[in-house]
Amino acid sequence: MTDRDDIDMLAAEYVLGTLDPTQRKSVVARRMNEPDLDAAIADWEQRLAPLNTYYGAIVPSENLFASIRSKIDAIGKSTIDQIPSLAEFARMKRNLAAWRAGALGAGAIAASLIIAVLATDIASPVQSGQFVAVFHRDDTQPAFVMSVDIDTREVTIRPIEASMPEGKIYQLWIVTEQTGPKPKSLGLLENIAQPTKKQLGQFDPAMLRNATFGISLEPEGGSPTGQPTGPAIHGRLISVEH
Structure with a gap:
């Protein structure tokens, strides 16, 4: 160093x-x-x-x-x-x-x-393209923290203060100019005891920087309508570049 x-x-x-x-x-x-x-x-x-x-x-x-x-x-x-x-x-x-x-x-x-x-993921100097988003309700501790590598378009969602009610599951969403005004599902967070990784290769990196992300609580199996139906928390990307 x-x-x-x-x-x-x-x-x-x-x-x-x-x-x-x-x-x-x-x-x-x-x-x-x-x-x-x-x-x-x-x-x-x-x-x-x-x-x-x-x-x-x-x-x-x-x-x-x-x-x-x-x-x-x-x-x-x-x-x-x-x-x-x-x-x-x-x-x-x-x-x-x-x-x-x-x-x-x-x-x-x-x-x-x-x-x-x-800390574990960025033990070496952070490269350009690293972003984080924090998901929490009101003044409570964050429920999830999401890190995004814009260059590889890999997303890691880490549970912090989240619990899974019986019969429910968390679902990740994104809204960008590319997807239009309606949220697009990025999949389910099936195990909140450990980080979940997703790939966003279908999205333009420039649009990801300005995207709005959401995590909603849905019935088992995910939203039955293709749109968020339960309580949702939102976050936007913040650069952590050195």
């Missing part, structure tokens, strides 16, 4: 609030004398600013961290042996104490969660 990569990673951790108080104080002092670090911090602040549109300013509940820890434990016990791609949750648990110091609001907590979930 180059010095530039080190600076960029440190700036990202500073903006996300994942540094402990001592590390954060050190970065504050360094950015006064290191223009490259200061510029990297400003760049990350601008890059992640769109995430703020999803969250209002709220005070986290007293049992928020206990709830997160409990859910991480449950996920780890039931799926970690079978789903290596969820190993990042174990690392997220170890970093929980550091996040407590740095996270001052629900927006920062959610942003940290998103980056932690994506």
Whole structure:
């Protein structure tokens, strides 16, 4: 890893609030004398600013961290042996104490969660064409996070805070200029205990950047009408380019 990569990673951790108080104080002092670090911090602040549109300013509940820890434990016990791609949750648990110091609001907590979930897939510097979308209702924790590689048009949908009611299934949708005003089904999310991958080779990459994605709750087997029939949550792509 180059010095530039080190600076960029440190700036990202500073903006996300994942540094402990001592590390954060050190970065504050360094950015006064290191223009490259200061510029990297400003760049990350601008890059992640769109995430703020999803969250209002709220005070986290007293049992928020206990709830997160409990859910991480449950996920780890039931799926970690079978789903290596969820190993990042174990690392997220170890970093929980550091996040407590740095996270001052629900927006920062959610942003940290998103980056932690994506950490395994983008351990090397992110290439151009990488995007994410967050799906959640109101001020709740995200239900799903979706990553999209525009170049390969591969989509990965990861469950975060989603549960599957009995007799129901989640279905993924897309709306673009290419598909017209009606949502087009991208298939079912049959197992929300692990990530689901989809290929969007039939879509133009430029249109994918401006697409609206939706996840609806449908009867078993999927929508009977070819259109969303149950409660739906929506997300748009946000670039995570370096």
